[in-house]
Amino acid sequence: MTKIDDVARLAGVSTATVSRALRGLPTVSAATRRRVLAAAEQLEYAVSPSASRLAGGRTGTVAVVVPRITRWFFGVIVETVEEFLHQAGYDLLLYNLGGRERIRQRVLRTANLHKRVDGIMLVATPLRPADLTALGALDLPGVIVSSGTGVPGWPCVRIDDVAAARTATRHLLDLGHRRIAHISGDPDDELAFTTHLDRRRGYRDALRAAGLHPDPSLDVESQFTIDGGTRAAEELLRRGDPPTAIFAACDEMAMGAMTALREAGLRVPQDVSVVGIDDHDLAGALGLTTIAQPAAEQARLAARLLLDPLGGRVLDPLAAPAGDGPPGIPVILPTRLVVRESTAPPRAH
Amino acid sequence: MTKIDDVARLAGVSTATVSRALRGLPTVSAATRRRVLAAAEQLEYAVSPSASRLAGGRTGTVAVVVPRITRWFFGVIVETVEEFLHQAGYDLLLYNLGGRERIRQRVLRTANLHKRVDGIMLVATPLRPADLTALGALDLPGVIVSSGTGVPGWPCVRIDDVAAARTATRHLLDLGHRRIAHISGDPDDELAFTTHLDRRRGYRDALRAAGLHPDPSLDVESQFTIDGGTRAAEELLRRGDPPTAIFAACDEMAMGAMTALREAGLRVPQDVSVVGIDDHDLAGALGLTTIAQPAAEQARLAARLLLDPLGGRVLDPLAAPAGDGPPGIPVILPTRLVVRESTAPPRAH
DNA sequence: CTGAAAGCGCTTACAG
DNA sequence: CTGAAAGCGCTTACAG
Numbered sequence: 001m002t003k004i005d006d007v008a009r010l011a012g013v014s015t016a017t018v019s020r021a022l023r024g025l026p027t028v029s030a031a032t033r034r035r036v037l038a039a040a041e042q043l044e045y046a047v048s049p050s051a052s053r054l055a056g057g058r059t060g061t062v063a064v065v066v067p068r069i070t071r072w073f074f075g076v077i078v079e080t081v082e083e084f085l086h087q088a089g090y091d092l093l094l095y096n097l098g099g100r101e102r103i104r105q106r107v108l109r110t111a112n113l114h115k116r117v118d119g120i121m122l123v124a125t126p127l128r129p130a131d132l133t134a135l136g137a138l139d140l141p142g143v144i145v146s147s148g149t150g151v152p153g154w155p156c157v158r159i160d161d162v163a164a165a166r167t168a169t170r171h172l173l174d175l176g177h178r179r180i181a182h183i184s185g186d187p188d189d190e191l192a193f194t195t196h197l198d199r200r201r202g203y204r205d206a207l208r209a210a211g212l213h214p215d216p217s218l219d220v221e222s223q224f225t226i227d228g229g230t231r232a233a234e235e236l237l238r239r240g241d242p243p244t245a246i247f248a249a250c251d252e253m254a255m256g257a258m259t260a261l262r263e264a265g266l267r268v269p270q271d272v273s274v275v276g277i278d279d280h281d282l283a284g285a286l287g288l289t290t291i292a293q294p295a296a297e298q299a300r301l302a303a304r305l306l307l308d309p310l311g312g313r314v315l316d317p318l319a320a321p322a323g324d325g326p327p328g329i330p331v332i333l334p335t336r337l338v339v340r341e342s343t344a345p346p347r348a349h
Numbered sequence: 350m351t352k353i354d355d356v357a358r359l360a361g362v363s364t365a366t367v368s369r370a371l372r373g374l375p376t377v378s379a380a381t382r383r384r385v386l387a388a389a390e391q392l393e394y395a396v397s398p399s400a401s402r403l404a405g406g407r408t409g410t411v412a413v414v415v416p417r418i419t420r421w422f423f424g425v426i427v428e429t430v431e432e433f434l435h436q437a438g439y440d441l442l443l444y445n446l447g448g449r450e451r452i453r454q455r456v457l458r459t460a461n462l463h464k465r466v467d468g469i470m471l472v473a474t475p476l477r478p479a480d481l482t483a484l485g486a487l488d489l490p491g492v493i494v495s496s497g498t499g500v501p502g503w504p505c506v507r508i509d510d511v512a513a514a515r516t517a518t519r520h521l522l523d524l525g526h527r528r529i530a531h532i533s534g535d536p537d538d539e540l541a542f543t544t545h546l547d548r549r550r551g552y553r554d555a556l557r558a559a560g561l562h563p564d565p566s567l568d569v570e571s572q573f574t575i576d577g578g579t580r581a582a583e584e585l586l587r588r589g590d591p592p593t594a595i596f597a598a599c600d601e602m603a604m605g606a607m608t609a610l611r612e613a614g615l616r617v618p619q620d621v622s623v624v625g626i627d628d629h630d631l632a633g634a635l636g637l638t639t640i641a642q643p644a645a646e647q648a649r650l651a652a653r654l655l656l657d658p659l660g661g662r663v664l665d666p667l668a669a670p671a672g673d674g675p676p677g678i679p680v681i682l683p684t685r686l687v688v689r690e691s692t693a694p695p696r697a698h
Numbered sequence: 699c700t701g702a703a704a705g706c707g708c709t710t711a712c713a714g
Numbered sequence: 715c716t717g718a719a720a721g722c723g724c725t726t727a728c729a730g
Contacts, residue, residue, distance in 0.1 A: 001464070003723060014701045019725060029699060046463040050408070051723035053399035054706045064443075069431075070424040070630070079419050082445040091465070094413075094443040096431040114395040115350070115707095116440070226630055259634040281419070281575055282631055285608040352707060363717045368709060378715055400707035403722045464723095 002043040011039035022047065061091040062306065063117040065107060065125050069096045071224065071252060072280045073295050077123050077145060080299035088307050093117060097125070108134055119306045121145060122154075124195060143306040144330075145298055147194045156330040157302040161195055164291045164335045165202025165247070166209075168275045171289070171337055172245040173210045176345045177273060180207065181218040181243035183232040183253050196224070199249045199277065218243055222253065229256025237264050244346040245273040251280035251290055258286065258342065269344035279338055287341035294333050301331060351392040360388035371396065410440040411655065412466040414456060414474050418445045420573065420601060421629045422644050426472050426494060429648035437656055442466060446474070457483055468655045470494060471503075473544060492655040493679075494647055496543045505679040506651040510544055513640045513684045514551025514596070515558075517624045520638070520686055521594040522559045525694045526622065529556065530567040530592035532581040532602050545573070548598045548626065567592055571602065578605025586613050593695040594622040600629035600639055607635065607691065618693035628687055636690035643682050650680060 008015045013032060021028045021036035028036075039045075053059050062085055066074040078094065085092050093116070095107045107113065108131045113120065120135075120142035127135070127149035135142065135151055144156040172180050182203045185196030204214045217239055222232035229248055233256065236242060248254035254276030258268050266272050276283070279292030357364045362381060370377045370385035377385075388394075402408050411434055415423040427443065434441050442465065444456045456462065457480045462469065469484075469491035476484070476498035484491065484500055493505040521529050531552045534545025553563045566588055571581035578597055582605065585591060597603035603625030607617050615621050625632070628641030 005723085015724075016702085016726080017700060020700090023725095027699060032699080046461075048403070048464045048723055050399050050402035050464065051706090052725075054397070054403050054708080055723075055725040057706080057725085059399070068428065069418060070421075070428050072419075075419040075424055078443070079417065079445050079447060082418070082443060083447060086444075092443045094427070094431060094441045095435075096428050098428060098432060112395075115397045115399065226634060230634075255631060255634050282604060285575060285579075285604050286635070354707085364708075365710080365718085366716060369716090372709095376715060381715080397707055400722090401709075403724080404707075404709040406709085406722080 002045045003048070004045070006043055007036065007039045007045050010043060011035045059116060059118050060089065061093055061117045062119045062121060063093045063095060063107075063113055064121045064123070065095040065097065066123045067097050067125070069094070073146070073250070073278060073293075074123060076295035077299045080296045081121060081303045084300055084303040085307075088303075090118075090307070113138055113140070119143075121302060121306055122151070125149070126194070127151070141306060143302045145302045147198065149194065150330075155302075155305045157298045157305065158330055158332060159293045159298070159335050160332050161198030162202040162205065164277050164293065165199040165249070166206045167202075167335070167337055168247050168277060168291050169203045169206035170210075171275060171339070171343065172247060172273060173206060175245075175273065175343060177243075177245040178212065178346075179215075179218065179241075179243040179245070181220065181236050181246045182249070183220050183222055183229055183236075183246060183257060184249040185224055186221045186228075196249050203247055224250050224253060226252045226256040226259075229253030229258075230260045231256075233257035233260035234264075237261075237266075242266070242272065244271075245275070245343070248274065248276045251276035251278035251283050251288060254288055254290070254342075255280070255282070255286055258288070268342050270347065273343040273346070275343055277335075283338070283340070289340045289343040290338050291335045292338050293335045298333055301333070305331075351394045352397070353394070355392055356385065356388045356394050359392060360384045408465060408467050409438065410442055410466045411468045411470060412442045412444060412456075412462055413470045413472070414444040414446065415472045416446050416474065418443070422495070422599070422627060422642075423472060425644035426648040429645045430470065430652045433649055433652040434656075437652075439467075439656070454480075462487055462489070468492075470651060470655055471500070474498070475543070476500070490655060492651045494651045496547065498543065499679075504651075504654045506647045506654065507679055507681060508642045508647070508684050509681050510547030511551040511554065513626050513642065514548040514598070515555045516551075516684070516686055517596050517626060517640050518552045518555035519559075520624060520688070520692065521596060521622060522555060524594075524622065524692060526592075526594040527561065527695075528564075528567065528590075528592040528594070530569065530585050530595045531598070532569050532571055532578060532585075532595060532606060533598040534573055535570045535577075545598050552596055573599050573602060575601045575605040575608075578602030578607075579609045580605075582606035582609035583613075586610075586615075591615070591621065593620075594624070594692070597623065597625045600625035600627035600632050600637060603637055603639070603691075604629070604631070604635060607637070617691050619696065622692040622695070624692055626684075632687070632689070638689045638692040639687050640684050641687045642684045647682055650682070654680075 004015045004018050008018045018036050021033045064078060064081055069075055069078055082092050120140055122144050124146040142151060142154045144154055146158050150156055184200050207214050220232040220235050222228035246257050248257055254274050258274055261268055261272050268274050275289045277291040279290050283290050353364045353367050357367045367385050370382045413427060413430055418424055418427055431441050469489055471493050473495040491500060491503045493503055495507050499505055533549050556563050569581040569584050571577035595606055597606055603623050607623055610617055610621050617623050624638045626640045628639050632639050
């Protein structure tokens with residue numbers, strides 16, 4: 001493999017000049033740069049990342065940490081960030097936590113990310129005090145997407161989960177529902193994150209604002225998955241006196257709940273209305289009413305907030321968004337209610 | 350940050366010994382190893398990846414290339430491979446092609462992967478002759494998942510796409526269908542891969558075996574997405590005299606087709622039966638009959654085939670599968686028909 | 699604008 | 715089993 005010395009020799013300059021020319025530093029004459037570029041091309045020279053990192057201290061790599069890439073929201077985030085990062089010349093190191101607590105520790109504790117990346121994107125990642133200490137010790141720039149815990153000095157991009165849940169619940173209230181169940185995340189989950197707490201709060205807020213008392217027997221905790229939604233809905237039905245409507249904390253849970261309802265012989269929305277949050281790819285196919293959240297926009301904005309301080313050569317920078325506050329103050333992106341066929345007024349008794 | 354010299358000093362040995370002890374090389378006495386490990390722990394030492402790579406020539410990183418991580422199959426592959434790689438001590442560099450032809454070139458051509466990874470996993474990636482040349486020049490071990498083009502010397506893990514399609518089609522034939530449509534991939538797609546060609550072949554084989562002539566007007570090309578399925582089904586309906594059954598080349602297309610059928614006022618399966626391939630997460634929720642393929646197993650096996658030659662310290666090696674042939678001969682994993690509610694006999698006329 | 703030289707932090711023969 | 719020394723292939727002050 002050709003190395004920088006070969007290029008230097010062919011171009012008739014020093015390796016320092018080759019290095020400068022190839023990286024586009026301004027302190028190189030146009031003629032020299034041309035010669036260097038030609039030589040590099042002719043030799044098909046590619047810089048050695050390890051050597052460049054060791055000497056220069058930059059890794060050109062960003063770590064992206066998600067709970068489960070197979071969930072719709074996280075898939076969209078990673079896909080969008082990947083494009084953005086590669087356009088900006090960065091590599092993407094993927095960490096899929098997948099509920100494996102030990103791996104999560106390994107990722108977040110100093111050792112693994114140490115000197116491995118220039119920046120970190122944490123998506124819906126729950127942080128304990130020890131994690132925060134470890135991240136602080138890393139002394140790297142980072143960005144938070146979608147709630148989870150905040151890190152001092154890191155910007156955060158998210159939606160207003162409380163408001164989204166409130167809107168979903170109010171939609172059901174407006175249709176005339178009074179027995180509205182809620183399916184949400186399991187606080188005992190090792191990877192519990194704050195999202196489900198906020199969404200439960202919005203649900204309760206909306207009920208109270210309508211003069212209703214949240215009924216604990218209508219509030220079921222489960223996993224943020226299709227299966228979790230199915231099991232939660234089964235549990236609800238087992239309790240007897242089923243609700244006339246269900247607000248699930250995410251679309252995947254809502255879809256799982258729809259399956260359970262159908263298996264139980266209940267029709268959606270005639271017998272039970274269902275609403276979720278996300279606007280999942282398949283929400284349309286299933287006719288699911290939901291609160292749409294802008295996943296790709298959150299990803300793009302977060303990537304930009306991360307790369308800007310890194311001096312990333314972003315090819316297609318976004319216009320500065322209105323809500324683009326200083327680091328630490330979360331940037332809140334808007335959500336919107338999308339009414340489909342899974343919600344309707346309750347049947348008259 | 351502490352470096353190897355600090356550890357060497359504290360342990361009272363040379364840096365060479367620290368390096369050996371930390372990597373578990375056998376040529377270190379037990380007592381020395383203990384002292385080194387204690388010193389490293391006390392100083393919270395973490396090896397610098399760049400320095401280690403430059404000196405050692407190994408990157409401890411694997412590139413995983415997928416067409417679109419948001420598609421069910423690719424999401425499962427990445428999630429499974431990620432766990433396997435991290436357990437084995439490797440980092441995962443993610444490349445999501447996303448239909449961006451230029452990026453694909455950048456990834457596959459020598460420069461980018463050069464000295465950046467120890468191995469490559471190509472998932473359903475179409476390769477041109479120039480790509481094959483570039484991969485050959487990289488001189489790295491690799492593995493292919495799910496068809497696409499083969500690379501000389503690289504093992505390949507996949508299902509038998511022809512057989513899977515034949516089974517799906519025969520299921521419809523067995524139910525009594527004769528007007529069976531097929532929705533498949535777009536050969537003009539920049540990222541066209543071979544999967545859809547094999548699946549079409551299986552479809553036609555099954556029809557011919559039943560004494561039927563494949564009808565071009567029942568064969569629609571589209572994208573391997575939900576949307577693609579919807580558009581293809583709309584096109585089918587537009588042609589008049591609709592089929593009594595549709596075999597879609599993947600579950601996402603099948604789901605999209607179901608949406609289009611519903612919107613057109615047709616019931617599944619009473620008016621039109623639908624079958625896909627995959628056994629997508631939501632196939633159950635939608636009652637979709639499909640040919641299940643073992644995504645996670647393909648991923649695990651491929652990861653193992655890639656890591657073994659790399660000497661990866663795999664913590665939980667799989668038992669050697671029966672079909673584990675020598676590199677170059679594809680390992681074919683079994684599929685199975687899962688009958689749900691989306692298929693039924695055609696209505697009597 | 700350019701070059702000589704030091705240095706980034708490891709690993710690897712080589713010698714003992 | 716262990717160490718001294720060279721070397722991996724770049725980048726970065728520093729000097730000119």
